[in-house]
């Protein structure tokens with residue numbers, strides 16, 4: 600009866616799981632010391648640097664839209 604125990608302990612584990620699957624499940628927008636934000640996707644086929652967070656989130660959505668449409 601371990602079915603109740605499938606929750607991940609941390610977002611990091613969830614991220615690792617998504618990365619290993621190679622799909623566009625998780626996007627990250629992280630501030631970088633150089634200025635701006637680095638955007639990356641769990642499919643590891645997408646990584647850009649943008650000036651502000653809103654732009655990063657917009658581009659991330661754009662990326663997932665593109666990859667979801669086949």
Ligand SMILES: [Zn+2]
Nearest residue numbers: 623640642645
């Ligand atoms: Zn992706």
